[in-house]
Amino acid sequence: MGRSPCCEKAHMNKGAWTKEEDQLLVDYIRKHGEGCWRSLPRAAGLQRCGKSCRLRWMNYLRPDLKRGNFTEDEDELIIKLHSLLGNKWSLIAGRLPGRTDNEIKNYWNTHIKRKLLSRGIDPNTHRLINESAASLVVLPPPPPPSSSSLQNDEPLHLDFAGPVKPEPVLGEEISGIHNNNNCTSSGTTSEKDFGNENDWVLNLELSVGPAATKSYHHRYESTTRKVSVVDSAESNRRWGSELFGGNQSDAVCLCCRVGLFHNESCRNCRNSDVRTH
């Protein structure tokens, strides 16, 4: 079928953005807000593709972006979220206020991969290298200078075993997932979609070092698209299958998958009993 290009590529600037271009974009969005990216460049007087403008705004010019190095807390949170979500950078970024998916992706590829390898962990599988045991390992961060009543020197394991019923452990323990009040699932998932409670095959036994647990109880600042990922029953099934390797019958909304049982904003959570949801 083919499709028309998002913009006329001839006469378009490419490559690094100039200060003037940045200023035009910022001024326009301050005045009119984020709107139709396709028509924005012309309206703003930019010789840029709409996609390019969106990228520049999202990844660099947005006022709420956090600049500077990643903290140890952020490192560990990214690692944990990646072990759950894989390369779903936008979802991971949704848990890190002020960080962009592109930034996290780059950081993962340049820093965290190496960090995990130095710990003897395969960054793709989160399993110990040279170990056949079927356990995911998230090493605790080095103890912070202050605090820590926890003395956890052992690797932390995410075991996949079952069948077991889910316990609301993960959401309580993983910072950044705790108060997921904006998960606005409007899914039509029914009991049938979830399957029998005995179908549960996931036993996420995760603990998190103290340094990682304090900072990210922020609301889920997701885009419409991100919300929609956990919205539909179909997405739930796909995600459940994709992320957790289960079959379609045992898929549930992402809230529940990560332990956010009884999330008031999620219809799936509201309408279901913790044990069967």
Added chain:
DNA sequence: AAATTGGGCAACCGCTCTCCA
């Protein structure tokens, strides 16, 4: 001092997804 190498990051590309007519 010059050349080479490698890391970091911004930006691009191609694809999928969702919405809507």
Added chain:
DNA sequence: ATGGAGAGCGGTTGCCCAATT
């Protein structure tokens, strides 16, 4: 139900700069 348009995502590329030879 279908297909087009727009938005967004993830992988990849390429440039810049610092470190090393």
